[in-house]
Amino acid sequence: MTERMSNREGLKGMANPTRYGLERVAYWLQRLSGLGLLAYLIGHIYETSSIVNGKIAWDKMLELTQTTQGHLILTLVIGMCVYHTANGIRVMLGQGGIGVGKPGQPEYPYKAASLNYKQRLCIWVSIALAALAMMYGMAVLFGD
Amino acid sequence: MRESIIMKIHYGTALGAVALVTIHILFRMTQNFSESLQYQNVIANYHLLPYALMLEVVLILLSVHGFNGLRVILLELKQGIVYEKLINYGSIGAMAALIAYGSRTILMAGMGMS
Numbered sequence: 001m002t003e004r005m006s007n008r009e010g011l012k013g014m015a016n017p018t019r020y021g022l023e024r025v026a027y028w029l030q031r032l033s034g035l036g037l038l039a040y041l042i043g044h045i046y047e048t049s050s051i052v053n054g055k056i057a058w059d060k061m062l063e064l065t066q067t068t069q070g071h072l073i074l075t076l077v078i079g080m081c082v083y084h085t086a087n088g089i090r091v092m093l094g095q096g097g098i099g100v101g102k103p104g105q106p107e108y109p110y111k112a113a114s115l116n117y118k119q120r121l122c123i124w125v126s127i128a129l130a131a132l133a134m135m136y137g138m139a140v141l142f143g144d
Numbered sequence: 145m146r147e148s149i150i151m152k153i154h155y156g157t158a159l160g161a162v163a164l165v166t167i168h169i170l171f172r173m174t175q176n177f178s179e180s181l182q183y184q185n186v187i188a189n190y191h192l193l194p195y196a197l198m199l200e201v202v203l204i205l206l207s208v209h210g211f212n213g214l215r216v217i218l219l220e221l222k223q224g225i226v227y228e229k230l231i232n233y234g235s236i237g238a239m240a241a242l243i244a245y246g247s248r249t250i251l252m253a254g255m256g257m258s
Binding site: 010011038041049051062066085141 | 181183186187206217
């Protein structure tokens with residue numbers, strides 16, 4: 001409790017998406033999807049580098065990645081990519097002062113203008129777009 | 145460099161990457177997905193100079209954006225002069241290494257050195 005009050009929870013605190021509402025969940029998903037996408041980028045660059053070793057090496061790599069598990073990972077990557085993009089645009093616009101409301105006198109019950117329905121709607125739309133993209137991706141990947 | 149400028153670079157690289165990654169994905173959709181991944185098709189993509197140049201730009205944009213994002217997360221987690229220096233230089237090093245490794249693939253495949 002003392003540790004929590006002193007704001008020194010570290011990684012545990014960062015990994016906890018609860019306590020602060022939907023915006024906190026959006027922040028948590030943005031971080032998580034960012035890390036996932038960075039890991040995928042590194043893996044993808046390593047995977048594609050096998051092409052310089054010739055056709056046999058490339059086909060061997062495809063045998064590893066073009067599997068059900070590989071397609072499931074790719075579907076997850078599609079979802080992370082779409083969510084990260086859509087929510088990232090929301091954050092960018094918010095930092096530019098768009099869609100966060102006008103500053104005003106703090107009055108009871110002290111509702112922050114920045115945490116308005118537009119922001120919440122954008123978060124839900126980002127999640128919905130990610131889900132739709134994942135479904136489309138699955139149809140393409142498993143439809144082959 | 146000021147953090148405000150770094151954040152502008154972060155957002156700029158994000159917007160650029162979104163546009164170019166869309167083209168990269170659309171290239172895979174020009175034909176059946178598994179067909180598009182066949183060796184000859186992928187090599188043909190690398191031989192197409194505008195596409196190879198676009199891949200290089202995507203690589204740079206995503207590496208800068210990705211490792212700067214990781215840097216921001218790590219700096220939020222802990223602070224300190226030595227730690228911050230380590231994270232800043234470590235991110236730049238990792239970014240450069242990934243760009244160099246990816247560029248090697250683009251260059252070698254594009255020049256037919258496989």
